[in-house]
Structure formats: structure tokens, C-alpha cells
Amino acid sequence: MAMVMIVIRDMPDRFHGFLSSVTLEVSPNVFVSPRMNPGVRERVWQVLTDWYNAAPQGSAVMVWRDLNAVGGVGIANLGDPPRQLVEADGMWLVRRRGLSSEFAP
Template structure:
């Protein structure tokens, strides 16, 4: 059961209330759970996704330990700007995901 961290920015107050009910708020808008199971993490993320789809304001980022992902870190996000982890000269870095415009 790995550590999960969620950081919110400029979202409705209900997000903060919900997250405070399932995680510890260690700083304003920064939530952690030291032993969140995959099932709980996925259900929590589904609630956040559904709410963000109905009220797309601000952004939410969740990170957790995942040995199957780049750098051993799982990364999920809602809002802008989306990020991705890449390897660059032997280091893991986060960069804004490129947006492709269809004309």
C-alpha cells in the first residue's frame, strides 16, 4: 500500500472537503495518505474526475509509488497544464505535455 499525494489548485471547496475526509491535509491543498490501497486511490480519483468534469476549474495532481511507471512514480492529473515524466540524460524530469492542434 504505497503513499499517495494529491495537490489541488484553484478548485471548488467541495474537493478539499472530500479529500480531507479520506486523506490528511498536511498543508493547504496538499493531501497525503501513507497507506492508500489501489482500490481506494482509484475510487477517490473517480470522484475527483467526475466532479472536475462537471466543474472544470483549476487543477489536481496525484502521485503515488508505481514500479511499473516511468521513474517508479504514477502520475495522474486533471486540468492544465498536463505533465508527463520523461528520461533525459539519465534523470527523470517532468514536462508539460505537448498539445496537438487539429486544424
């Protein structure tokens, strides 16, 4: 079992209520579970995905420990995240939206 963190932004109240029932809200719209097994994590994400597909609004990102993923972190998101994740040499880099694909000096 691994720590799971879910952050939501501009989502309907039912997302907040559901996440509050299965995780701990440590800061506004930041939800964590210190020991969530993969089956529960997948079911929670499926509920969020189904609701989002029915009425797309806002965004959500979920991160968890995944030793088989880039940098040891599994990442899933819904909506348009304000940052873009780019894999480079076995780690994640973050690129802000609107910047060119080349890094500035």
C-alpha cells in the first residue's frame, strides 16, 4: 500500500464530498491517503473519471508511489492541467503552458 495524493481544481462539490469520504483533506482541495491499496485507488479514480466524463469541469491530478513508473511516481489527471509533464532521462520535468518546446537559457 502506498501514499496517494489527489488535488482538484474548480470541480463540482460532489468531487470534494466523495474525496472527503475516502481520504483526508490536508489543505483546501488537497486529499491524501497514507495507505491506499491499488484496487481502492483504481476504483476511486474510476468514480472521478466517470463523473468528469459526464460533466467535464475543472481538473484533478492523482499521484502515488509506483516503482515501475518514471521517477517512481504514478500520475493520472483529468481536465487540462496548468502544467505539462515531460519525461526526460528517467525523470519528470514540468513545463508551463504557452512556452516553446525548447528550454530558455
